[in-house]
Amino acid sequence: MKPALAEIVNRAQTLFDDLDLKAVHAWKEAEPGRKAIGHMPIYVPRELIHAAGMLPVGIVGGGDRLEIIRGDAYFQSYICHIPRSTIELALSHRLDVLDGMLFPSICDVIRNLSGMWTILFPDRYVRYVDVPQNFDPQAGGTYWRHELEILREDLGRLAQRPITDVALRQSIAIYNENRSAIRELYEARSEQPWFFPTSEVYLMLRAGNVLPPEDHTALLRAYLQQAPLEDDRSDQDQSRIVLVGMFCELPPLGLLLTLERAGCWVVGDDLLLGLRWLLAAVPTAGDPLGNLVDAFLRHSAPTASRYMPEGGRGRWLVESVRRNNAEGVVFCAPSFCDPALLEQPMLIAALDRAGIPHTQFKYSEDTGQFAVIREQAGTFSDSIRLWSQA
Amino acid sequence: MNTSLSKKQTAPEDAQKEPSMLLQKQMIGSHYDALARAHEEGRKVVYTFVPGNLTELIRSFDMLPVLPEINALQSGMRKLSADYIAEAEKHGHSEDVCTYVKCDIGMLKKGNVGPTGKKLPPPDLLLLSYTGCFTFMKWFELLRQEYDCPVAMLHVPYQADGQIHDHHRDYILQQLRTEVIPKFEQVTGRRYDEDRLREMLRLSAQAEDDLVWVLESARNVPSPIDAYFGGVYYIGPMFSAFRGTPEGLEYYRTLRREVEARVRAGLGPITPEGQLGKERYRLVMEGPPNWTSFREFWKMFHEEGAVVVASSYTKVGGLYDRGFRHDPSRPLESLADYCSGCYTNLGLPTRVELLEHYIRHFRADGFMINSVKSCNSFSVGQLLMLRQLEERTGVPGGFIESDLVDPRYFSAANIKNRIESYLQMLEQKRAAKAQA
Numbered sequence: 001m002k003p004a005l006a007e008i009v010n011r012a013q014t015l016f017d018d019l020d021l022k023a024v025h026a027w028k029e030a031e032p033g034r035k036a037i038g039h040m041p042i043y044v045p046r047e048l049i050h051a052a053g054m055l056p057v058g059i060v061g062g063g064d065r066l067e068i069i070r071g072d073a074y075f076q077s078y079i080c081h082i083p084r085s086t087i088e089l090a091l092s093h094r095l096d097v098l099d100g101m102l103f104p105s106i107c108d109v110i111r112n113l114s115g116m117w118t119i120l121f122p123d124r125y126v127r128y129v130d131v132p133q134n135f136d137p138q139a140g141g142t143y144w145r146h147e148l149e150i151l152r153e154d155l156g157r158l159a160q161r162p163i164t165d166v167a168l169r170q171s172i173a174i175y176n177e178n179r180s181a182i183r184e185l186y187e188a189r190s191e192q193p194w195f196f197p198t199s200e201v202y203l204m205l206r207a208g209n210v211l212p213p214e215d216h217t218a219l220l221r222a223y224l225q226q227a228p229l230e231d232d233r234s235d236q237d238q239s240r241i242v243l244v245g246m247f248c249e250l251p252p253l254g255l256l257l258t259l260e261r262a263g264c265w266v267v268g269d270d271l272l273l274g275l276r277w278l279l280a281a282v283p284t285a286g287d288p289l290g291n292l293v294d295a296f297l298r299h300s301a302p303t304a305s306r307y308m309p310e311g312g313r314g315r316w317l318v319e320s321v322r323r324n325n326a327e328g329v330v331f332c333a334p335s336f337c338d339p340a341l342l343e344q345p346m347l348i349a350a351l352d353r354a355g356i357p358h359t360q361f362k363y364s365e366d367t368g369q370f371a372v373i374r375e376q377a378g379t380f381s382d383s384i385r386l387w388s389q390a
Numbered sequence: 391m392n393t394s395l396s397k398k399q400t401a402p403e404d405a406q407k408e409p410s411m412l413l414q415k416q417m418i419g420s421h422y423d424a425l426a427r428a429h430e431e432g433r434k435v436v437y438t439f440v441p442g443n444l445t446e447l448i449r450s451f452d453m454l455p456v457l458p459e460i461n462a463l464q465s466g467m468r469k470l471s472a473d474y475i476a477e478a479e480k481h482g483h484s485e486d487v488c489t490y491v492k493c494d495i496g497m498l499k500k501g502n503v504g505p506t507g508k509k510l511p512p513p514d515l516l517l518l519s520y521t522g523c524f525t526f527m528k529w530f531e532l533l534r535q536e537y538d539c540p541v542a543m544l545h546v547p548y549q550a551d552g553q554i555h556d557h558h559r560d561y562i563l564q565q566l567r568t569e570v571i572p573k574f575e576q577v578t579g580r581r582y583d584e585d586r587l588r589e590m591l592r593l594s595a596q597a598e599d600d601l602v603w604v605l606e607s608a609r610n611v612p613s614p615i616d617a618y619f620g621g622v623y624y625i626g627p628m629f630s631a632f633r634g635t636p637e638g639l640e641y642y643r644t645l646r647r648e649v650e651a652r653v654r655a656g657l658g659p660i661t662p663e664g665q666l667g668k669e670r671y672r673l674v675m676e677g678p679p680n681w682t683s684f685r686e687f688w689k690m691f692h693e694e695g696a697v698v699v700a701s702s703y704t705k706v707g708g709l710y711d712r713g714f715r716h717d718p719s720r721p722l723e724s725l726a727d728y729c730s731g732c733y734t735n736l737g738l739p740t741r742v743e744l745l746e747h748y749i750r751h752f753r754a755d756g757f758m759i760n761s762v763k764s765c766n767s768f769s770v771g772q773l774l775m776l777r778q779l780e781e782r783t784g785v786p787g788g789f790i791e792s793d794l795v796d797p798r799y800f801s802a803a804n805i806k807n808r809i810e811s812y813l814q815m816l817e818q819k820r821a822a823k824a825q826a
Binding site for chain 2 (some may be wrong): 073074075076078079083105108109111112113114115116118119120127128130132133134136138139140142143146147230272304307308309310311312335336337338339341342343344345346348349362
């Protein structure tokens with residue numbers, strides 16, 4: 001790897017490895033009075049946090065590098081892993097740097113975790129961000145605007161400065177840029193996945209959880225520029241697959257590396273969906289809060305935690321496969337993940353109707369053994385290549 | 391332990407039933423009969439959920455409700471759920487997810503024969519009341535793939551801080567007016583009749599008064615009711631198809647008279663094995679019961695003289711005991727408030743406060759959590775709730791794990807062992823207190 005790319009990847013890796021949120025500490029210490037607001041996956045309007053002059057920090061559990069000492073005492077064995085590692089992070093004071101915490105409505109686990117937070121940390125700002133599941137402007141839109149107004153007021157109070165329309169428009173523009181850079185990265189990976197392996201793309205995305213959006217955008221653009229300059233990266237006889245199910249509890253990096261080593265180019269995924277939730281640029285003119293509401297109603301990413309009647313998710317997945325010129329789908333969901341696992345039969349039915357091959361397995365954020373996954377993914381990849389040659 | 395107490399109880403071969411139980415059985419049977427004939431008779435059928443159900447509104451359009459959770463629990467009690475779950479898993483449903491969903495899907499795949507042996511009609515409408523449970527959303531997305539019928543979606547915002555905010559109520563009202571009622575009108579060809587709805591809500595409120603009286607009767611010592619194992623029968627008509635009906639009203643009058651008679655006689659609850667002898671432990675229960683071994687589960691408590699004096703499960707279909715009543719003077723608003731206030735739609739701090747209130751109000755000796763694998767809405771946070779309640783009340787808590795309708799997760803020996811150990815601990819604490 002050339003030094004310029006190595007520097008970018010190493011920086012992202014360092015941020016990824018840092019469970020103590022040193023980057024957030026550094027950002028706060030750079031200027032007195034700065035505050036940071038944590039949020040769980042998937043979607044929160046980070047523009048509001050940014051417009052208050054605060055740093056949005058994505059919290060995605062502890063991965064496979066955190067020893068769970070106290071977290072397991074709070075959750076039964078049949079509950080997914082992310083809440084126990086998130087509680088562990090908090091009880092071990094790694095999240096003390098956060099001045100507040102937002103819990104979006106992903107599922108009942110994260111919802112109830114918001115209540116646990118309220119009980120365990122009564123002195124901190126906690127809010128459950130209940131996004132509308134009705135996408136009609138008069139019903140869901142009006143409701144969502146009220147919710148955003150409350151959040152705007154709360155965050156302004158916490159930051160000790162009201163969030164002005166001007167500041168919010170600026171933040172929207174900055175996040176539009178960030179989403180645009182992420183989209184470019186996804187398009188580049190889809191075209192030439194050998195230059196942009198998902199194990200690296202994932203690190204680049206993860207950096208967006210702790211960096212200010214302006215810095216993250218710069219990092220992404222630098223990566224987009226440098227990665228294709230690598231001479232030893234070339235197309236190989238690998239299968240092109242879309243990964244589904246990783247939108248909340250994230251896989252260990254080793255799992256993504258395993259998929260690549262097993263012969264899969266990942267050309268589509270739902271990793272860190274919150275960073276790219278809004279699929280179109282939010283207008284920067286006019287009423288900024290109204291624009292955020294409208295963008296949520298009209299341009300939200302399709303995912304398991306959204307109500308999507310009439311087989312909408314299945315159609316979207318088939319379209320995603322075709323748009324990315326993928327050859328198969330790997331369902332890779334965390335154990336006990338209700339949203340991902342409940343919808344799997346519907347998605348599988350849609351793929352079967354479209355004649356798209358698929359395979360499935362489960363993981364936990366601290367999965368450490370990949371031999372079985374490698375074998376399964378390798379067999380899947382081989383079978384796709386054999387079929388396509390036939 | 392405590393075999394002498396068990397011997398004092400009468401032990402008929404068949405479960406002993408109170409008159410209200412027989413009446414309820416008859417009502418449920420009639421309802422399933424009506425469902426079986428519904429399409430022949432030109433009546434429309436709505437599938438919907440217990441929390442946040444709009445029974446009066448559905449019935450005001452002369453439609454009949456089908457509640458998949460009720461079907462699932464009935465299948466569990468009739469030992470049918472294991473096969474249904476296996477069928478769903480055969481069709482690719484994960485072993486990790488809610489067994490109510492899998493029981494329902496499995497029942498559908500095996501012909502949709504209801505718990506009473508009669509085929510259920512397919513829905514004319516799926517009314518997705520997304521109240522307090524994320525799984526509901528995916529459940530009806532799955533059912534929509536099986537049935538060619540419209541879906542009306544009602545999103546009820548979560549009460550994270552335990553309060554109904556005006557914009558939450560407005561959101562629900564807007565959905566009732568622009569999504570739910572128009573779909574009811576479209577499916578039935580009838581106009582919304584608010585006067586009819588008001589009349590039904592008036593009946594509901596009267597029945598709710600009687601239900602609350604029955605639940606409050608557990609303050610007596612001995613308690614004349616078991617507010618969990620018996621309680622699930624008491625809430626049956628209210629939480630399912632009979633709110634707002636004369637039959638529902640009659641059921642709660644009968645039930646109240648029955649309980650009044652037991653209070654006068656100083657008697658405890660009737661269990662399936664007969665009249666409970668001495669009340670030895672008063673407990674508060676959190677979490678749903680196990681249905682596949684319901685009678686065995688109850689027996690583990692009543693044979694030790696343990697009576698549940700209040701439970702959270704009996705509030706999943708509404709917190710009437712905290713003052714809510716359906717209100718004919720504000721029909722849709724009160725339906726909105728009803729949906730918002732269902733137990734699993736309340737934030738964890740509110741749930742802890744409610745259980746703390748129950749422990750004090752009903753003078754409980756202890757509380758127990760039955761944590762079910764299937765239900766994250768209930769289960770996530772229960773271990774913290776346990777600690778909180780012990781700290782706040784000084785009353786010791788117990789913790790057991792099972793499932794709703796998957797018999798693979800009901801380990802009778804383990805559960806019995808835990809319950810006995812817990813009650814022994816209560817006994818020792820009581821003895822120590824008496825000596826002090």
